[in-house]
Amino acid sequence: xxxxxxxxxxxxxxxxxxxxxxxxxxxxxxxxxxxxxxxxxxxxxxxxxxxxxxxxxxxxxxxxxxxxxxxxxxxxxxxxxxxxxxxxxxxxxxxxxxxxxxxxxxxxxxxxxxxxxxxxxxxxxxxxxxxxxxxxxxxxxxxxxxxxxxxxxxxxxxxxxxxxxxxxxxxxxxxxxxxxxxxxxxxxxxxxxxxxxxxxxxxxxxxxxxxxxxxxxxxxxxxxxxxxxxxxxxxxxxxxxxxxxxxxxxxxxxxxxxxxxxxxxxxxxxxxxxxxxxxxxxxxxxxxxxxxxxxxxxxxxxxxxxxxxxxxxxxxxxxxxxxx
Numbered sequence: 626x627x628x629x630x631x632x633x634x635x636x637x638x639x640x641x642x643x644x645x646x647x648x649x650x651x652x653x654x655x656x657x658x659x660x661x662x663x664x665x666x667x668x669x670x671x672x673x674x675x676x677x678x679x680x681x682x683x684x685x686x687x688x689x690x691x692x693x694x695x696x697x698x699x700x701x702x703x704x705x706x707x708x709x710x711x712x713x714x715x716x717x718x719x720x721x722x723x724x725x726x727x728x729x730x731x732x733x734x735x736x737x738x739x740x741x742x743x744x745x746x747x748x749x750x751x752x753x754x755x756x757x758x759x760x761x762x763x764x765x766x767x768x769x770x771x772x773x774x775x776x777x778x779x780x781x782x783x784x785x786x787x788x789x790x791x792x793x794x795x796x797x798x799x800x801x802x803x804x805x806x807x808x809x810x811x812x813x814x815x816x817x818x819x820x821x822x823x824x825x826x827x828x829x830x831x832x833x834x835x836x837x838x839x840x841x842x843x844x845x846x847x848x849x850x851x852x853x854x855x856x857x858x859x860x861x862x863x864x865x866x867x868x869x870x871x872x873x874x875x876x877x878x879x880x881x882x883x884x885x886x887x888x889x890x891x892x893x894x895x896x897x898x899x900x901x902x903x904x905x906x907x908x909x910x911x912x913x914x915x916x917x918x919x920x921x922x923x924x925x926x927x928x929x930x931x932x933x934x935x936x937x938x939x940x941x942x943x944x945x946x947x948x949x
Contacts, residue, residue, distance in 0.1 A: 661745070661750070662676065662742060663676055664921070664922035665944045666939070668865075669860070671719060671720065672719075673718070673859065674718040675716075675717055675922030676718055676727075676743050677742060677922070679731070679739045679740035679741060680711040680739055680921075681736060683709055683874065688874065688889065689878065689887055691885075691886050696878075697878060700882070701877050713919065714731055714917065715917050715919075715922065716728060716772070717915045719841075726842060727761070730760060730769065730780070731744075732767055733780075735768070735770075740768065741771075755781075756783075757784045759784055759787060759839065761787050761857055763870025764850060764851040765788060765793065765797075765816040765819075767811070773820065774822065779822060784828065785829070786828055789832060789853030790853065793829075795851065795853065796851075834846050838857075844856075845857070845867075848899070849892050849898065850870065852892075855870065866912060867913070869916060871889065872899060872900045872903050873916055873919060875918075876916075876918075876919045876936050908934060913925070914926065925938040925939050
């Protein structure tokens, strides 16, 4: 009986102790931060790493002037979202096995305080900025070129930077900038501040049209969003991925309405035409898409739905297939 009583007393003591601990555990401070923003996947023998620069709130009603507000509200509601939309800014690191290529660099400090984490996420993903051999820019907007600089130093000191000549000729031209509105002049100023140090160091090379830049990566001209807007086709062992830059800013709206005209496009009609053609081609050929502004990691497929299209985000996958 004494042993039974002692055991009962021990159980009561343990239970009481656990009850006393519960409030302490519940009062633990919230973390309120996300995990590092990187995502690896294999494309044939090429490793693709999506890198998050951050998110920026955008109000579609201000950006799509020709789209009725009620249509925007409906599209956002169907995606369980509302304005402003927290819009991802994604870059993509491509390891071909012989070259390490970064497609777009994020904004750094040029587009607000919620961006600027691409380099820290690159490091978290297992790389260093000094290892990057080449940087390919889809275009020269602030949120794609700002990360070229780290203060007054080259963020990628060993890299050659490449962009379409039509884009560099446009955004680096002070005479064109002088004719732009004051609001738009900051795009020119940001491009100049980010790219001119690489030009001075002999580390910038432009290209024209569709051309292979390194084995496995080919530039494809997609003008409209900007004069030299470029997509990059990555290919290995029959697998393809198109890094298509800024063909889409608000996925909830623009996949269902490819003709929605966004103010960010220098040529809105050409931008809409490129979007429609790119959707159709991606849906027909089933290749991967790496998108700068769809929710991180920005990797997925385009699916045809009646007369429109839908975005199918990538499922989480191991970098290498798991053996059964």
